[in-house]
Amino acid sequence: MPFDPFAFLNAVGLVAFAFVGALKATDAGLDVFGVTVLGVVTALGGGTLRDVLVADVPASLQSVGDVTVALSGVALAVAVVQTTDVRLRDSPVVLVPDALGLAAFAATGALVGTDAGVSPFGVVALATLTAVGGGSISDILLSRVPVVLRDDFYATPAVLGGVAFWSVSLAGASVELATGLCAALVFVVRILALRYRWRLPTPAPRENRAGES
């Protein structure tokens, strides 16, 4: 079997996302079942949402491969939490694989959307939802506002990747090229955003009305 760089990126992303999701769950004091669910949902949620939106049975339910990879990320998180006080979450050891996952997932979202014949907006929306959907669902399960909606430059690389995929496809690029460019752009923008602490502006109201619902 030849080396498939895309499948490799995807697996790295699954492990990183499951690791981050399981850490969030241990921080929230969930039991072993809850930690496993949060890790698996963080890893598989985005792709599952993507497939539901194009009216397919989710790929995540059609094999045991992805969930197995995700479970290894959960096991790693539990092992780390039980044996060390090191905070890995904000370290490059986690952030770089997480950025690879973001890149791989955004690219599969754009690809599936294109195959399903959705509009340019649909391509961008599916790229973004595939990349950030798992983390967002796990935030909702923890009764939190998804981090991507707050002050993080996390979803924006996926949006840009979706736009890039669609643009170069329109310009005649092959699917392989569009996928590769999309993933590369998402990864680079995400790493730059982390490195230089990029922030999107907040259109705050002139008087603060928070809490009025």
Place this chain on the structure above:
Amino acid sequence: MPFDPFAFLNAVGLVAFAFVGALKATDAGLDVFGVTVLGVVTALGGGTLRDVLVADVPASLQSVGDVTVALSGVALAVAVVQTTDVRLRDSPVVLVPDALGLAAFAATGALVGTDAGVSPFGVVALATLTAVGGGSISDILLSRVPVVLRDDFYATPAVLGGVAFWSVSLAGASVELATGLCAALVFVVRILALRYRWRLPTPAPRENRAGES
């Protein structure tokens, strides 16, 4: 192209829903990405949920029309928030277009449900979910109990509209008539509910058990 009153109502609703959703997001202090997502989700979420439930690829992902209209509502909200202290949310300038959107969305939900051959309950459920789904998803994203579940006479007009659509269809009315009646009923009931501050009764427990989960 002849004037299509239904498409017009739908566009008015998209702008109003996106405007209200974006305002909620600025109040909650989200950044530009979060504000855009909340506005777009509030506008497109109900129809997307409707299409997922009848196992279709969402219409919202199949064109750029709806999202473009929704983005204009988001832009309007950001402009208003940045330039004025006027609170538009509880003013007729927002509430009337919002009621038009509620009416248009309930009617499309009933219509899509009927086409998909669902049961009378399915027609009413889809009318209601299409009308209130976008606002509810955006409330969940903000980690709030959806307003429609609390003390507002907001979903009830959509329920009544769904019942009306199904009843007159059963009685032999054309799809056009059923759609028009449904939308008109939803709009009138919603406006009356606002005007006369209608409230549904609350079956409160004799002792207050809130907080016990």
Place this chain on the structure above:
Amino acid sequence: MPFDPFAFLNAVGLVAFAFVGALKATDAGLDVFGVTVLGVVTALGGGTLRDVLVADVPASLQSVGDVTVALSGVALAVAVVQTTDVRLRDSPVVLVPDALGLAAFAATGALVGTDAGVSPFGVVALATLTAVGGGSISDILLSRVPVVLRDDFYATPAVLGGVAFWSVSLAGASVELATGLCAALVFVVRILALRYRWRLPTPAPRENRAGES
């Protein structure tokens, strides 16, 4: 019409789930509409999620039978809340029917997954989501972390039931036998968990990092 034990279990579960969901909603102070929605969502949500995941129009929208049964559970809850101070929720009068529902729903999830040709993981995931999905969606609507993710031995029986269904199917058992074994196992494990207060371990971090998000 011959007696169908499975349909009977399913109806018992729908009533119990709707009853529990409606109680949660009255405790949270929702109005009549909110109480009805919470009850119906708790009863029908798991099956609806199951059908969406295998890309079918939900059975819950295709007949009026399930919703009618669920509404009877809601009516019962409202009547009990209005007329008595007795707390039924933790009594066997509610917990045993609830366990029957858990068993019936897990079995239908495994069955639908098997029919849809999903992987062993898909069978287990669908059994679990069908059983606990309705309660989890209603918790999310109330802006709470789903109870199943915290310290309750509630989802685990459904997971075991899904594993059992898949294992005996692989060993050549008929669908009827697999369904019956799955349901029986879920029910027995759930009742034992209640009786002996089983708990899953919590992989708490060595220092408590809760709240850091």
